Structures are given as C-alpha cells and as structure tokens.
Amino acid sequence: MTLTLAFRNLFHDRVRLAVTLVGILFSIVLVAVQLGLYLGARGMIISMIDRADGDLWIMAYGTKNFEEAQPIRARERYVALATPGVVSAVPLVTAFTDWRKPTGGSTLVVVIGADHEDGGLAPWNIVEGSVTGLGVRDAVIVDKTYLAELGIKGVGDTAQVGSSRVRVVGLTEGIRSFTVTPFIFTTLNRARSLIDMPADNITYVLTKVAPGADIEKVRADIRAKLPDSEVLTKAEFRTRSLNHWLFATGAGVALIGGAVLGLIVGTVIVAQTLYSSTKDHLSEFATLRALGSSSGYIHKVILMQAGLSAVLGYVLGMAIALTIVYLSEHTALPIVMSPGLAALLLGLTFAMCAISALSAIGKVMRIDPAMVFNR
C-alpha cells in the first residue's frame, strides 16, 4: 500500500507532478549535456594520442598538448631507434597554420603529417577516398564535420595552405578537435612544406617498445641521450593534454561546475515540491500515525514518492538527453552518452530525490498526531 499511496499522492496533483518532473528533467538534461560535453571533449583531446602507435612520445621540452608543440630535431628519431628495446621510431609533424578557403577568407587548421607506411598516425574512419590517396601531389584528408569551415564541398576541392596548394583526396567522419580547429592529414614531407618547417625538424617521435622490454628503462636510456627533449608514455601525454585543455583553461571546471549547479537546482525544485505535497497530505500522514503506522512506514511512502518521481524524471530526462546527443553527433562539439554516464545519471537522480525527501520527512516527523481530531 505504501507504493499505492505514493503513486496516488504523486498523481493527485498533476500540476505539482509536472513541476517536479520539470525540475528533474532540467537537472538530468543539464548534467547529461555538461558531462556529455566533458566526455566528448575528453575523447577529442585524447583521440590523436590514443590513435597514434607509440608507447613513448619524444617531444620538445615543456609541450603542453598534442596540437601545440615546438619542433625537435629529426635525428632524435635515430637516437631512439638506436636505443635497446626500441622496435620502431616514427616521426610525426603537427602545427597550427592558416587554411585559405577557395571561397575567400582563411581559417586556422592543425596539419598532421605522418607517413602511413611507417605505421605512425594515419587518418581513420575514412568514408571517402583512402590513406593511399595521400601519395598523390598536394593530397590532404579532412573531416566531413569541417567542410563548411574549410570552405569546400568534398573530395576534389582545392585550397591553399601557406604557399602551397592542397587538394582534398579523402574524408573522415568524427575526427574532431577540442579546439574546433580542423585537422588536416597529409604526409610527413608535405606537412613540413605546408607549415614551412625545415627538413631536419619534426614534432614528435613515436617510439614502440619491444614486448617484454622495460619501458621505464628504455625511457631512461633515451632521456640520457636526449637531455633537451621530453619522453612521455602514452598515458602521461594523455593526462598532460587533458590537464591543459580541461583544467588549465578552465573548460572542464566550467563543465563540471555546470553539472553540479544542475544537480543543486534540481534538488531544490524536487525538495520544494515534495515538501509542499507532504504538507498538503499532512492530515493523511497524521491519520496514518493515528492508525498506528510506524514512522518507517511513513518515510517509506515519502521516499517512494521521491523514487517514483526519480524514475519518471529519469526516463523522460534521458529521452531528451539522448535526443540532444543524437542531434549533436555531427556537430563540432559532440555530446557523448556512455553506459557509465547513464548509470551515473540514474544514481544522481535517485540521490537527488532521496536528499529532497529529507525536508518532507522532517516535516512529517514534527506532526502533532492529535491533529486527527477536530478541536
């Protein structure tokens, strides 16, 4: 009967139910979007590092993230290769530069140059053309998301980068950058010429360590030979990039802060409606008490009311959140929903409703049971 009572109390006042659900919806959708953006941002920030085939990254000292790195000398690659335990060492070039649109105007891009035969970093999720297409003169591969931004329509279109002409030979899907700066994939040498980098410079050396080799020992050996460079493991570079973009810039803090704010507002709204519902039904709770119900029984009614609101709010909120996720899928800032995030949201919704129930429970605990009588 506790469930029946909770259910009827909830549906008795439709307006209040609507307000409660709006409160929960607001909260869930806001938290889903904020945390979804966070997950999306995280994915974008680490996607290159995850995709690149390197256990150890050799880079200029003080590099903060994948996109912004000072050049190092190309010969560092050979130093790495000569280190015992190293299986391969592949050069990689990245840098910001200007893309001049065929339609006029220009936009900032990140050029990524690597030779795919080396097995370093090649574009993935290719929906048109192929990596081998990069073999042709002026060839570059870009992501579909940024076609408009780059002022082009698709494969075959040309533009100018630096003093060179480029031609789009392939399209990827879903390779987006956190900075909303389009990635331009090309070969190592073409990348150098697009960004005016001397032939004896590169940006990274991606080093693969032999299975079974002690990665820390290999790193120490390389470091000893290259005191001016930094050698990071994949995980370290990932963390460093995330710290830079999400925390040093405040972006991640803003996203998480927004989520916390959503939770607080939702909790306040649900607590408010649950409290006023309990107040309206106070004489019924007093009657329950007179009938000899334990206080646990009454708490159960209120908690079930909170729990039912949570379930309803979660289902509706997730429907809206998933719609937003779907709509954002092809934008520059995709919102990501993972099973983990969905479970976290469910937990947060229940926690929010349970906390909201506290003030209502406090109210019933102070009932004067003698109010059942007319005086």
Next chain:
Amino acid sequence: MTAIATVQETPATAAPAGTSVVLEATDIVKELGHGAGKVRALKGVSLALNTGELTLLMGPSGSGKTTLLSILGCILSPTSGTLTVAGKPTTGLTPEALASLRRRHVGFIFQSYNLFPTLTAEENVRLALDVRGDRGSDAIVHAQRALHHVGLRHKLKSYPANLSGGEQQRVAVARSLVGAPSVILADEPTAALDSENGLAVMALLSQIAKDKSRAVLAVTHDPRTVPFADRILRIEDGLIVGEERRTEGVETVHELARNRKRKANA
C-alpha cells in the same frame, strides 16, 4: 471481604458479569499549551472500559472529551496518571511502541472521517491492515468483509468523494473494525451527519460493541445517541462527574424506533 471492598472503592472498574476490562485509566491529568496559554484539560480522570459495552462520554464543548480520547488511544501521553491498554501499561513507552500498541489494539473513528481521498473504500480499510504488516489476498478478503459488515458491499471501489457522509463514516467504522482491536474509540462520530445517518452509525457501533472481546467508547454531545448507550460517563471541566447505566426507565433503541414510526404515522 477484600474483593468487595476494592469494587466499592473504584466502582468504575467493576465489569459486569461476562465482560472484562480492556482499558483502564487512573488519575489522568493533562496539561495543554505552554506558558500563559497553559490549560489543565483533564484534572484527574479515572475510568475503565468493559468489553461488550458501548460507553458514551458526554459533556459540554471544551470539557476535555477529545483530550481524554486522545490519551485513551495513546495518541497523547498524560501529564500524570497511568493507562493500561489490553493489559499493557503505557507509561514510559516510546512513540514507536505507542504506535505499535495503537495498530494492534485500538481502532479510531473521527468526526470528519479522515479517509484517504486518493484511496478507494476497500483500500482505505485495507490500509489499517497494511500498517500492521497484513498484506496480500487475506487482507483484501478481510477488508471486503468489514465493508460488507457495515453495509457497503456495493461501494468497495468507490472513492470517498463519491460517497455520502454516512457512507464515508461507515467506511471509517469498517477501517476501525478490520484489525479486530480490543478498543474502538470514536470522537463525535455523528456530529457531521444528518439524523438518519447518525442513527445508522450509532446502531452500527452498538452492534459492534456486542462483541464480547471489544469495548467501544464514543465521545458525543448529541442527545440522539443516548438510547444506544450501555453506559454513559459525564465529563465536565476535565473531571468525570457522573456515570449512568441504561436502566428500564431509559428508552431503548427499539423503543426509539417504535416512537419514531408512531410519530411518522401520526
């Protein structure tokens, strides 16, 4: 010798043959309010309720009837004095223990019915079983039987808003009855009802009181209820000032009905 002396000293506890005392209150004092607004609503009330009897508690407004009923039903605790319900002393019990005592031994009927507007008649009755942990199909059968008993066989699925005042009060009677309590306490059960419905509810209470395992106490200041009483306690200004048992001189329920019929025919 000793036994007779005891009876004489506390006549209120003398149960007639074949009945027993299920509730006993001694020297109940109750102060209400705080500071300047403090009121001594009960000034030393002693009484006993016997099974098989309908006792009426009558007195003017403000004399302390509701306060006494709340104390007898373990809803309020007395400022001083002792109360024993179904053989269990209540002094010093926690609110939870008192609630447990209420759900096992006490049934309440209120002036304004206090039904749950969002529950059907049957669900309202079933609630009294549910709070005791009696759930499942047995509870449904018992709730339906209690409603049959009060003549509401055809209103099981009706919501209070669709029942007349008399029907609502009968649902409340069924609810008080369904857990087979030893004591049923009713506060002004007919005050909100017209005369016909009021009499029907009183008839029901007097019939319920015929059960030899149960005592019924109804607070009232409605003279129409007098003919149903086995016993009347008079309260004034927080003190019991008189006790009467129905004697041959008083009109019985049946005589009253006959007189009403006669009047109607005339």
